[in-house]
Amino acid sequence: MSKTHLRFSVPILTLIAIVAIASIAACSKAGSATLDPLRNADVLAEQQAVVTANRKLDESIERAIDHAPVEPRPATQAPARSPNPPRPLTFRLSGGPTQLVEFVTDAPIETIRGQTHDIAGRIAFDAEHLGEGVNVHVEVPVATLETGIDLRDTHMRGDAWLDARKFPKITFDLESLRAAPGILEPARTSTLTLDGRLTMHGITRPLHIEGASVTWLPHEPAFDQMGLHKDLLRVRASWTVLLSDFGVHVPDHLIGKKVSNEVSITIALSGALE
DSSP: OOOOOOOBOTTTHHHHHHHHHHHHHHHSGGGGSOOOHHHHHHHHHHHHHHHHHHHHHHHHHHHHHHTSOOSOOOTTSOOOOOSSOOSSEEEEEOSSTTOEEEEEEEOSSOEEEEEEOOOEEEEEEOTTOTTSSOEEEEEEEGGGOBOSOHHHHHHHHSTTTTOTTTSOEEEEEEEEEEEESSSOOBTOEEEEEEEEEEEETTEEEEEEEEEEEEEEEOOOHHHHTTTOOSOEEEEEEEEEEEGGGGTOOOOSSHHHHHSOSEEEEEEEEEEEEO
């Protein structure tokens, strides 16, 4: 079986919001601000910790998938099940290095990158019927979005952009999904098409995500080193959003050359089984 990396964002939903926010921050007049060396070093160190934690999880997923049966299961054969699996399964998302939302705005003059790993929410579903009874809610505090420049982040969170005081969170709520295959088993991956509602800057828009993937990763000793003592649900996804769809308008003057209306978002989320 080939190693499959999930490029999705289930409740990433929230992530989309985050990306938009990050883009706004980039738009901020802070583009001309000078980087604070100490602040920048802290951000780089934090980003490296996130990358390392996610790499460890990716390696665990690859090992699990590599040891899964390679032959396709006959249509008449019942799917393998873990002992007494809870129904529905509920995985909780909480902030930490295993959560990562990255956003990029690529404008003519400048490319701005940002991130957050302060993500909260839950994903509940029936592993044997992924398209039924799914309950997903994800939220991200706007105040946690960072681009590496304090002044730019302040502008991004201000009332001219994301307005964190008036609209403190970006949220995503799933409405429906289509999965292939329609079940989720330990150490196997399902590819998802998601439809939900993304709320940012006080405006709610439909969000459609294709190619999202989710892997149910059984607990292994390596998880304990990161304080993870139960099964994990690993979700990845990528998509784009337009800031203007959420009432955030990039000026036509110089700022418009430094920040793009279109923001690319990539998420890597890990939920712990309750």
